[in-house]
Amino acid sequence: MSARSETLLWLAQRASAAVLAFCVVVHLATIIVAVQGGLSAAEILARTRGSVLGLVFYTTFVLAAAVHAPIGLRATLGEWLGWRGAARDAVLLLFALALAVLGLRAVAGVFGGAA
Amino acid sequence: MALLRVKVWRGAEQGAFQSFEVPRQASQTVLDVITHIQRHLDGSLAYRFACRVGMCGSCAMTVNGRPRWTCRTHVDTVAEDDTLEVAPLGHLPVIRDLVTDMTPFFDKWARARGQFSGARSRHDDFARIAPDDADRRQVDAGIECIGCGVCYAACDLVSWSADYLGPAALNRAWTLVCDARDAANPARLRAVGGDAGCHACHTQMGCSERCPKKISPTAGIAGLKRALARALLKGEL
Incomplete structure (x- = not known):
């Protein structure tokens, strides 16, 4: 892959890592605070449905993960399995899309709809 | 006289370690040890060096599992129980014994x-x-x-x-x-x-x-x- 593409991927991974660092901390803190005393699925959904803030936050989280994970996996596949080239990159593009679609579907399920 | 037990790689990509005993000296470097082996124990040993003072970059080898410049590496700092294992530098084709193709x-x-x-x-x-x-x-x-x-x-x-x-x-x-x-x-x-x-x-x-x-x-x-x-x-x- 060209220096230009490789640099773009590097920038994308650094930027998505910065977003993930923030999102993971907020996500974990929210879980730990929210489940004090126990929470049922129905109680969670009652709080999350219709939350615009939650929708925006977790959409960002999912998209950052969908960018970050395949780029890291790309290096791992190349170094550990010796799998490089266009076929690997095409499979990883599909993986990125799958992460984004499944993640956004989950976000829509938890945060979409009326409160 | 105290002796140093030295295992030295012999052969190319395929080969084996050969053992030697080398007299310990004060301020002895790993390159001194290899030179002693080649000059006094087995003249067929192949290795590479030039300046002996850390300028030329010729004498790097794997010493007790780690890559090092042998001319500036004192035996005292790397020998474990008076033993040394010297192999060619890693990640490069081996020409013969301790000589790699750079x-x-x-x-x-x-x-x-x-x-x-x-x-x-x-x-x-x-x-x-x-x-x-x-x-x-x-x-x-x-x-x-x-x-x-x-x-x-x-x-x-x-x-x-x-x-x-x-x-x-x-x-x-x-x-x-x-x-x-x-x-x-x-x-x-x-x-x-x-x-x-x-x-x-x-x-x-x-x-x-x-x-x-x-x-x-x-x-x-x-x-x-x-x-x-x-x-x-x-x-x-």
Whole structure:
């Protein structure tokens, strides 16, 4: 892959890592605070449905993960399995899309709809 | 007289360790030990050295599992229970015994455009670069590389990706990227930014840990990543 593409991927991974660092901390803190005393699925959904803030936050989280994970996996596949080239990159593009679609579907399920 | 038990690699890619006993001396280096074996115990032992004072980069070998320059490595600092195991430098083809073929190592310097490429002729005035210039300081930090290959042998990435340019070639490229007199950029940046270039580095710092000249190729590689990002954003790549 060209220096230009490789640099773009590097920038994308650094930027998505910065977003993930923030999102993971907020996500974990929210879980730990929210489940004090126990929470049922129905109680969670009652709080999350219709939350615009939650929708925006977790959409960002999912998209950052969908960018970050395949780029890291790309290096791992190349170094550990010796799998490089266009076929690997095409499979990883599909993986990125799958992460984004499944993640956004989950976000829509938890945060979409009326409160 | 105290004796040192030394196991030395014999053969090429296929081979075995051969054991020798060498008299201990004060301030003895690993290169002294190998030289004693070749001159007094087995004249057929092949190894490479030249300056004996840490300038030429010829004598690097794997000593007790770690790449080192043998002429400046005292036996006292590396021998474990009066034993040494000396093998050829890793990640390079073995020609015979302790001699490796450095061709792939230096070919990568060429691929990384490690040649200075000036734009001035003998008719031009000298380039005037202040000693405290920021780029000049970056060059100073990396320029003392002696090309010994220790960093290359210490880098896991080289074993995982045979095409990876390696710490020494990238460090050399970084000193030229920072050289105000050099005119080969951004072509050099394109040469070090591909699949096998600086972006492959995981910043494990094996090269910086082992470099006998205390250079940090890792810092240079990080600099190349930043330079590439700037060039990309300026539309120069």
